[in-house]
Amino acid sequence: MGRIWLKWLALCLIVAFSLFTRVEGIHGQQPQGLPQLEGGSENKERVRYPVSNFLLQERYPETVVLSGPQSSKMVALTFDDGPDPRFTPQILDILRENGIKATFFLMGSRAEAYPDLVKQIAEDGHIIGNHTYWHPNLVEEKDVHVLQREVVRTEDSLANLIAYRTKLFRAPYGFLNNELVEKLREMNYTAVAWSVDSLDWHESPPDQITYNVVSNLHPGAIILMHDGAAWDEDRTNTVRALRQIIPAIREQGLDFATVPELLNIPYRK
Numbered sequence: 001m002g003r004i005w006l007k008w009l010a011l012c013l014i015v016a017f018s019l020f021t022r023v024e025g026i027h028g029q030q031p032q033g034l035p036q037l038e039g040g041s042e043n044k045e046r047v048r049y050p051v052s053n054f055l056l057q058e059r060y061p062e063t064v065v066l067s068g069p070q071s072s073k074m075v076a077l078t079f080d081d082g083p084d085p086r087f088t089p090q091i092l093d094i095l096r097e098n099g100i101k102a103t104f105f106l107m108g109s110r111a112e113a114y115p116d117l118v119k120q121i122a123e124d125g126h127i128i129g130n131h132t133y134w135h136p137n138l139v140e141e142k143d144v145h146v147l148q149r150e151v152v153r154t155e156d157s158l159a160n161l162i163a164y165r166t167k168l169f170r171a172p173y174g175f176l177n178n179e180l181v182e183k184l185r186e187m188n189y190t191a192v193a194w195s196v197d198s199l200d201w202h203e204s205p206p207d208q209i210t211y212n213v214v215s216n217l218h219p220g221a222i223i224l225m226h227d228g229a230a231w232d233e234d235r236t237n238t239v240r241a242l243r244q245i246i247p248a249i250r251e252q253g254l255d256f257a258t259v260p261e262l263l264n265i266p267y268r269k
């Protein structure tokens with residue numbers, strides 16, 4: 001009897017220890033200096049509040065965009081949540097090798113942490129948009145002043161690095177409502193949503209990410225991907241998938257443009 005209890009005690013200790021090290025391990029992986037996503041990782045937040053950007057686009061056609069014209073022979077690659085020293089440089093390399101200009105929606109806190117990466121994105125000819133400072137869930141915040149504060153602070157940070165004031169905005173998790181869109185309109189911003197979601201934040205295998213994009217592809221598509229991640233998330237499969245997605249899109253007779261090129265809209269104030 002005593003030996004069984006001893007075994008149970010040993011098992012409990014092992015479980016407790018492994019739980020402890022797992023928690024420690026997640027924090028231990030935190031890249032030094034990489035600001036976290038305040039509203040939580042894409043994985044946790046995106047499933048909680050699905051919002052119809054379609055309805056918002058219908059209601060505010062001048063402020064919310066989902067895609068470019070169907071008559072276009074172009075699509076736009078967009079990358080959120082960077083700059084992230086783990087993945088952004090790899091994505092820039094692939095875009096450079098393929099002669100593609102894309103659109104990057106940057107977090108202000110990360111732009112300040114990695115100014116050289118921001119400058120590199122701009123020098124490579126990509127367009128930079130505003131993805132808030134701390135990546136809060138703006139719908140949950142229930143206060144348009146949070147939006148205003150986050151956008152202005154990011155706009156100021158970026159203006160010091162790229163010599164223009166951003167005019168394109170992408171909401172964290174894509175979460176918007178009427179009030180937030182009206183505030184963005186008042187602030188002279190265009191809210192850029194997407195028409196093709198790579199779902200790369202699931203961290204599925206590269207083949208699956210490629211399938212998600214190619215099977216939903218259409219002329220004028222705005223494609224959502226992520227060059228940045230939360231501390232405990234990984235975008236290695238995004239990088240790998242991008243190498244498959246680019247030739248697959250070109251095989252369909254489509255080429256690449258930035259969001260402002262695709263929509264013929266300004267990206268600076």
Ligand SMILES: [Zn+2]
Nearest residue numbers: 080081172173
């Ligand atoms: Zn994001």
